[in-house]
């Protein structure tokens with residue numbers, strides 16, 4: 001592929017790759033859950049995980065991690081602010097907003113005596129660009145998102161999630177799980193990203209201590225993770241619409257809750273998913289995959305839903321992320337078929353899609369539990 005063709009593809013992809021959420025904003029797929037929906041989902045919690053005590057640690061100074069996402073930051077009120085379009089005015093506003101909330105949390109941790117904290121960029125890029133790193137205190141270090149799957153038991157004493165959002169059924173601002181057009185169920189229960197990450201950390205006995213986000217996320221987590229310190233930073237009015245709260249009050253609440261989260265960490269619980277883990281991923285809307293995944297070994301495709309069984313959460317999540325990535329890819333493909341009339345661009349795009357499918361198949365092979373002949 002020539003440099004010019006590549007540049008053409010990248011320029012066509014840019015508005016989509018940076019913002020798969022844009023499609024959902026145009027055709028909102030979220031709805032506000034009824035009391036019945038919430039009760040029904042709650043009833044499935046026992047099948048999802050059981051709660052345990054945190055892995056005990058002999059550390060005098062707790063070792064903590066702060067995750068951040070953009071959609072649930074107090075000052076993020078538009079889709080454009082939560083995209084990854086580096087350098088755009090809106091994205092700069094989003095970065096500044098994220099930095100403010102993260103700094104408020106850091107202030108609370110400092111008042112609890114914590115001066116060194118790890119940070120995880122959970123907003124797509126996983127490269128730290130969504131906060132102003134130079135504004136964070138000395139002693140802050142960054143770790144890649146997927147490190148959790150390789151850490152030993154008790155590697156940290158707690159994790160704090162700043163700026164999170166609901167899953168696709170939660171009715172929150174910019175609601176989604178991992179990608180637009182995807183609903184993820186673990187052992188039958190629809191999970192949001194906070195629950196999914198809590199399960200990943202739960203595998204190694206590390207509790208989630210704190211979450212911030214909109215009022216809809218608070219509703220989702222109140223049932224599933226009642227021990228967390230939750231800070232409601234804004235009120236969702238729909239997928240693309242939100243009301244802010246008095247910002248000084250919100251910052252104070254973030255600091256206070258972060259300090260309390262550390263002080264009360266012994267009361268936290270650790271969710272351990274029940275294994276083998278039954279995973280179902282439904283795709284819908286602009287990224288709907290239909291029957292595309294049928295025929296891969298270990299996968300059952302029922303309508304718009306793909307199901308598989310995984311030995312544990314650490315292998316399941318990369319596979320779910322692969323399917324979410326395919327949904328995003330499908331969405332981009334649909335957009336591309338409208339946008340690209342240049343046949344060279346189309347051909348290069350097709351080659352890239354073949355490679356992405358190949359990568360996907362490799363991840364699935366590693367994740368799916370296939371019974372050995374002797375077990376049958």
Ligand SMILES: [Zn+2]
Pocket residue numbers: 069070071122123165178193
């Ligand atoms: Zn997110």
